[in-house]
Amino acid sequence: MFDFAFIDPLPPEEKRWLAQAIVGMAVADDSLVKPEMIYIQSILKCIESKDDADELVTMLKQKKKPKLHLLKTERERASRMFVILAEVAVIDNRFTQQEAEYLQHIGERLGFDAESIHRVMNWASDVTACLKKSSPLIHKLKDTTPFFKNI
DSSP: OOOHHHHTTSOHHHHHHHHHHHHHHHHTTSOOOHHHHHHHHHHHHHOSOHHHHHHHHHHHHTTOOOOOOOOOOOHHHHHHHHHHHHHHHHTTSOOOHHHHHHHHHHHHHTTOOHHHHHHHHHHHHHHHHHHHHHHHHHHHHTTSOOOOOOO
């Protein structure tokens, strides 16, 4: 879920960039779901400028993807941001073509090469497959009778 320990110490410009990318990813498939809104609400709390936050909310309402500039930051930060954005893409148990294209765009804006982007895309696809399998599993498990073994 949302990693405040990573986000809080980011410089304001990087927080803003990440917020823009999260908004863009959330609207990439023209479908906004509650888990995506949780990410958006969380990142908006980290934005120091109310005007910037309001602008992102407006873009969200209009389903507009913010323009992302190249973000030249430490590779570990860029990597964590990229994975966070992949999580946003698949949080609704789907990984659409539009989300894949936008995730590729994000990877390019973070300075990743094609192979690295491909790895993250494959990871996102794998996560989606696992998430899809979890719903039937939960459905089956919820009907089981509790069993507590005395130890």
